[in-house]
Amino acid sequence: MLEPALLPTPLVDCTDPALARAGVELRLKRDDLLHPTVPGNKWRKLAPNLAAAVEQGHTRLLTFGGAYSTHLRAVAVAAAALGLESVGLVRGEELADRPRNWSLRAAEEAGMELAFLSRAEYREVTGRGAADEATAEGIQRRWGPCLVLPEGGSNALAAIGAAAIPAELPDLGARDVVCCPVGTGGTLAGIAAGLPAGARALGVAVLRGGAGYLEGEVARLHRAAYGREFGNWRIDHGHHGGGYGKVPAELAAFAERFERQHGIALERRYVAKLLAALHDLAAAGEFPRGARLTAVITGLPDPV
Numbered sequence: 001m002l003e004p005a006l007l008p009t010p011l012v013d014c015t016d017p018a019l020a021r022a023g024v025e026l027r028l029k030r031d032d033l034l035h036p037t038v039p040g041n042k043w044r045k046l047a048p049n050l051a052a053a054v055e056q057g058h059t060r061l062l063t064f065g066g067a068y069s070t071h072l073r074a075v076a077v078a079a080a081a082l083g084l085e086s087v088g089l090v091r092g093e094e095l096a097d098r099p100r101n102w103s104l105r106a107a108e109e110a111g112m113e114l115a116f117l118s119r120a121e122y123r124e125v126t127g128r129g130a131a132d133e134a135t136a137e138g139i140q141r142r143w144g145p146c147l148v149l150p151e152g153g154s155n156a157l158a159a160i161g162a163a164a165i166p167a168e169l170p171d172l173g174a175r176d177v178v179c180c181p182v183g184t185g186g187t188l189a190g191i192a193a194g195l196p197a198g199a200r201a202l203g204v205a206v207l208r209g210g211a212g213y214l215e216g217e218v219a220r221l222h223r224a225a226y227g228r229e230f231g232n233w234r235i236d237h238g239h240h241g242g243g244y245g246k247v248p249a250e251l252a253a254f255a256e257r258f259e260r261q262h263g264i265a266l267e268r269r270y271v272a273k274l275l276a277a278l279h280d281l282a283a284a285g286e287f288p289r290g291a292r293l294t295a296v297i298t299g300l301p302d303p304v
Contacts, residue, residue, distance in 0.1 A: 022287030045158035076112035154186025162190025
């Protein structure tokens with residue numbers, strides 16, 4: 001069985017001199033502590049999908065991810081705990097014959113069957129989406145009956161799962177901005193949908209070249225989950241650090257300073273970019289004085 005989640009996750013005040021000079025408060029929503037094996041936003045997004053899989057009688061989950069995908073590891077562990085098979089379609093056919101990195105090895109050790117696609121095949125399959133009839137038929141022919149979860153786990157159920165985050169934040173109002181990193185848009189979509197009137201959501205894109213595309217994904221998830229769009233959110237595209245998975249020296253130095261100052265280990269590819277963005281935006285006067293930022297810490301640092 002899957003171990004229970006720690007809910008609500010801790011909410012920690014974070015006194016930061018740089019933000020204080022800008023008249024901005026910071027809180028950390030410690031979703032990285034949510035679950036021992038399916039941490040952070042992965043649990044938020046997977047939990048309703050896993051419940052649907054069990055309810056619908058599925059015996060196999062299939063999903064997509066890159067060589068270091070936290071989503072693949074989370075699906076592998078969660079599926080095994082529920083007695084389900086899992087298949088991961090991995091971006092990069094050249095990885096098939098190489099020694100497994102720590103992340104793919106962990107997915108396989110949890111029972112996930114890995115298949116490696118060329119980058120062109122991967123873009124084609126994930127670009128069309130599992131709802132595409134031809135894609136769905138091809139997957140069913142190759143892998144048999146399965147519940148297909150999108151890359152990053154972001155679908156309508158995932159957005160509904162992430163909407164629980166604001167409900168765990170007391171006294172949200174007009175001065176509040178709830179912030180998260182954005183890879184596929186599911187967590188931001190849920191946060192925005194769950195906010196009370198007046199509060200706003202800010203996403204920080206971690207991939208380069210996502211302007212327009214990511215906004216479209218969040219709007220699509222809102223329509224799919226709620227039948228409407230929301231106007232209380234935006235995405236910052238200026239702090240991706242050079243692209244997905246890139247951690248430039250300046251970002252690494254910021255993360256190390258933050259860790260020393262606040263005693264929290266930061267995941268670099270998502271969480272560090274979020275917090276660095278909040279510092280830069282506050283210094284530039286992007287938040288009004290008196291604003292209260294809640295940064296959702298969506299995941300754990302890599303073990304390697």
